[in-house]
Amino acid sequence: MANISLAPSAEEVPMASMLAEMLRANLEGKPEKAKVFEKLKAKVYLFAQDAETGMTMEFDRGKLTVHGGQEGKPDISISTDSATLLELANIKIKMGMPWYFDQTGREVIRKLIKGELKIKGMFTHLGALTKVTKVMSVN
Amino acid sequence: MALEYGSDEWIQAYNDLVKERSAGGPPYIMGTPEWVAQYEKMIQEDAEYKEAAKTWEGSVVIHILPKPEIGLDKDIYMYMDLWHGDCNYVRIVPPEVGEAGDYVITGEYERWKAVMAKELDTVKGMMQGKLKLKGDLPSIVRSVKAAARLVDLSASTNPIFPDDLSPDKIEELRKFLHEASEKFGI
Numbered sequence: 001m002a003n004i005s006l007a008p009s010a011e012e013v014p015m016a017s018m019l020a021e022m023l024r025a026n027l028e029g030k031p032e033k034a035k036v037f038e039k040l041k042a043k044v045y046l047f048a049q050d051a052e053t054g055m056t057m058e059f060d061r062g063k064l065t066v067h068g069g070q071e072g073k074p075d076i077s078i079s080t081d082s083a084t085l086l087e088l089a090n091i092k093i094k095m096g097m098p099w100y101f102d103q104t105g106r107e108v109i110r111k112l113i114k115g116e117l118k119i120k121g122m123f124t125h126l127g128a129l130t131k132v133t134k135v136m137s138v139n
Numbered sequence: 140m141a142l143e144y145g146s147d148e149w150i151q152a153y154n155d156l157v158k159e160r161s162a163g164g165p166p167y168i169m170g171t172p173e174w175v176a177q178y179e180k181m182i183q184e185d186a187e188y189k190e191a192a193k194t195w196e197g198s199v200v201i202h203i204l205p206k207p208e209i210g211l212d213k214d215i216y217m218y219m220d221l222w223h224g225d226c227n228y229v230r231i232v233p234p235e236v237g238e239a240g241d242y243v244i245t246g247e248y249e250r251w252k253a254v255m256a257k258e259l260d261t262v263k264g265m266m267q268g269k270l271k272l273k274g275d276l277p278s279i280v281r282s283v284k285a286a287a288r289l290v291d292l293s294a295s296t297n298p299i300f301p302d303d304l305s306p307d308k309i310e311e312l313r314k315f316l317h318e319a320s321e322k323f324g325i
Contacts, residue, residue: 014268015266015267018276050260081263082262082265086280089277138277
C-alpha cells in the first residue's frame with residue numbers, strides 16, 4: 001500500500017483528502033507508477049483558483065505527505081481552476097512520457113499558453129514535473 | 140408495507156406514478172419521480188453524452204440530504220443506471236439501494252440546486268467539500284466529460300425548486316413524498 005499520509009493541516013481541506021485518495025488508487029496495483037513514485041522527490045503546490053483552495057504534496061522517494069494550503073517553498077506550483085486540475089490527471093502516458101498530442105493534452109497546452117493554467121518551476125524542475133504527471137495520471 | 144424494490148410490481152407501480160404525475164408536462168419539481176423521468180429521457184436521447192460515456196461502467200447516484208422546511212423530510216437517492224453510453228434508467232430508489240451505487244455524490248439541497256442552476260461546478264463543489272464523492276475517483280476523472288454532460292443535462296431540465304414553492308405547495312410535496320416513501324420505500 002502506498003505510503004501516503006495527511007498532515008493535520010490537510011484534514012480541513014477536502015481537496016487534499018480527495019486528491020490523496022486519487023493518488024492512492026492510482027498507485028495501487030500499478031507497478032510502473034509505483035516505480036516513479038519511489039524516485040520522486042519534490043514539493044508540489046496545487047491551487048484551485050475557483051474553489052480558492054490549495055494543497056501541497058511533499059513527495060519524498062516513496063513517501064507522500066499531503067498538507068492543506070501552501071507548505072514551505074514548493075519546487076513546482078500549479079494554479080488553475082478545479083476542472084483543469086482534474087484534466088491534468090487525465091493526461092495520457094505513452095512510452096513512459098506524458099502525451100500532449102490528443103484532445104486532453106492539446107487542451108492543457110492551450111490553457112497554458114492562454115495563462116488559464118500557470119505552472120511555476122516548469123522548466124527548472126521539468127524532470128520532477130514529468131514524474132508528478134505520471135504519478136497523478138489516472139490513465 | 141412498501142413494495143419490494145425492483146420487483147415487477149414495484150416497477151409497474153413506479154412507472155404508473157410517473158405517467159400520472161407527468162400528465163401536465165414540465166416543469167416538474169426537482170427530486171420528484173416525474174422530474175427524474177424527464178432527466179432520464181434527456182440522457183437517453185443525448186448524442187453528446189452517448190459519445191462521451193462510451194467507456195463508462197457503473198451506476199451514479201445523486202444523494203440529496205433532507206431539508207424538512209421545504210418538504211424534503213428524507214434523503215433522496217436518484218439512481219442512474221449507466222453503461223457504455225446507454226442510460227438504462229434513472230429512478231428514485233430506497234436508501235439502501237442508493238448507498239450501494241458505484242458512485243454516490245452527496246450534498247445538501249442548496250448545493251444541488253446550485254449545480255442544477257449552473258451556479259456551482261461539480262468538481263469545484265467536490266474540491267470545497269460541498270459535494271462528497273463515494274467511489275473510485277480515477278474512474279470519474281477518466282470520464283470527466285461524460286460526468287460534465289450529465290450535470291449540464293440536469294440543468295437543462297429547468298426544474299421548479301422546492302424552496303420556491305408556496306407553503307401550501309410545500310405541504311402538498313411533503314404529503315406526496317411521504318406517500319411515495321410508504322409505497323415504494325424511497
